[in-house]
Amino acid sequence: MERAILHCDLNNFFYSVESRDYPELRGRAVAVCGSVEDRHGIVLAKSEEAKKYGIRTAQTIWQAKRQCPHLVICEPHYERYIYFSRLVQGIYGEYTDQVEPFGMDEAWLDVTGSRRLFGTGKEIGEKLRRRVREETGLTISVGVSFNKPFAKLGSDLKKPDGLTVIERADFKEKVWPLSCSQMIGIGPATAKRLAGAGIFTLGDLANASLDSLKRLLGKCGGRLWQTANGWDASPVRREGEEEPVKSVGNSMTESADLADDQAVFSMFLLLCENVSRRLREQGLLAGAIAVDIRDDMLTTVGHQAKLTAPTRNALELARAAMRLFSRHWRWERGRTVRSVGVRGYDLVEDGTVWQLSFFQETAREERLERLAGDADRLRARYGRGALVRASLLGRNGYSKTPSVLQRERIQR
CATH class of the missing domain: 1.10.150.20 (5' to 3' exonuclease, C-terminal subdomain)
Known part of the structure; x- marks a missing residue:
């Protein structure tokens, strides 16, 4: 039986919720933007009128205002977005239990087994469009196809409030x-x-x-x-079904731009401490590492490399990230780093056998692994700042001295 896969995408989601709650925003050039104070002052969503001025998602506020001086800046209300996201997901769930969210505003639905109850994939898509519009005041675009990638392509082709069907018989003409x-x-x-x-x-x-x-x-x-070629057979996960972990990562934007290698390495080390802890919690090791670097002009580049052996040691991961950074980054006059991200991938489970290197110090690595586990338990009990690497003291939010509360917990 040919599958019937839907991809539903809430149109201009953040802006649509704001204009629903505040009707005076309708018909105006509006951008929903992050907090300038928290250094997240970029465009998160924009109205159709703003798009006509070339306003783009992830653009800085000052760039957007330069293109459209009368642009209305609106702060995000995430609690409302979560509310409507769950409301719409509930509507989807009335037609199938195979609903796989893709972010807050998108989802795939496998309605193959629902067609005898609710009609064809196209008919179900039309019902969903009508119900979302009538029950929430928002609109969705729907793609209907026989696999997930083509369904998503279809939802992108007609926006807003459109529906596109891509069948096996005609996908070559459409795709x-x-x-x-x-x-x-x-x-x-x-x-x-x-x-x-x-x-x-x-x-x-x-x-x-x-x-x-x-x-x-x-x-x-x-x-x-x-x-x-239309041969994707990836399934739509059921509600609550977790996707296998493919990578473990973390990223951060500092309160001030990073301007030298030492500051960047300090940030990598802080991020890798968190990545290392999460890998231990899941019983995994990383066989490769990837870094993302965003500069002061909000240009992001990514680089990746294999590790000599799978590891979850924070210091080894940070050193590998720094080697990647040094290989590709060039400090130029006035150029700074706004944020960095680190991700471990090519994951292997504890106990997996691999070829050792003559240059590996396995006994030392085992001691460091036991030490890292003890550090995790101390931080879980006494707080994140109870045990800190000396090189991070006074940086990245870590105080040089423990707080009174931390000292009291440690003494107890």
Whole structure:
């Protein structure tokens, strides 16, 4: 039986909720923006009128105001967004128990087994559009297809409040003319590499040599080739069903830009402490590491590399992240780092066997692992700042001396 997969996307979600609650915002150039004080002063959502001025998501407020001087800036109300997100998810759940959220405003639905009750995938999509509009005052765009990537493509094609059906019989006519960047899983960096190989459309991707794509993008190339050819069979998870962990990461924006290697390494070490703890909690080790670097112009670049051996030692992860940073970053006059992120991936479980290196100090690594576990237990009992690396004292929110409360807990 051919699957019926829906992708439902709440249109301009943050702005739509604000204009629903505050009707005076309708018909005006409006941008919902993060807090300038918390250094998150970027555009999170914008109205259709704002889009006409070229306002983009993730653009800084000052850039947006320069393009549209009369732009209305609206602060976000996350508690309202969560409320409406759950309300809409509840509507989806009346048609299937296979509802897989993708962020706060998107979800995939597998309605294959619901068609005898509610009609075809297209008919169910139309019912959902009507109910969401009538019961919440918001609108959704719906894509209907036989797999998840094409359903998401469909929801992107007609906005706002549209519905697009992509069937197996006609997906080549509808999908292959689209640019590669329109498909989920192809970001700007991957699209640029594909363009360098003469691959601009999804049709180009589908008809490219599989071996050449694997040489160009590794395993990702093979996966994208399969998706472009309509062979994606990934399931829609049921409500409450957890996705297998593929990576463990953390990122942070400091209160002031980072201007030298020492400050960047300090940030990496702080982030890797958290990544290391989460890996231990899940019984995993990272075989590779990736870093994301955002500069003062809000340009983000990512780099990744294999580790010599799987590890979850915070210091080893931080050193590997710093090597990646030093290899690709160039300090120039006035150039600073706004935020960094670290992610461990190629995860393996505790007890997995791998080839050791002659240069590994396994006894030392085992001692450090036991020490890290003891540190986790102390922090869980006495607080995050009860045990801190000396190099982090006085930085990243850590005080040079423990608080009175921490001292009292430790003494007890």
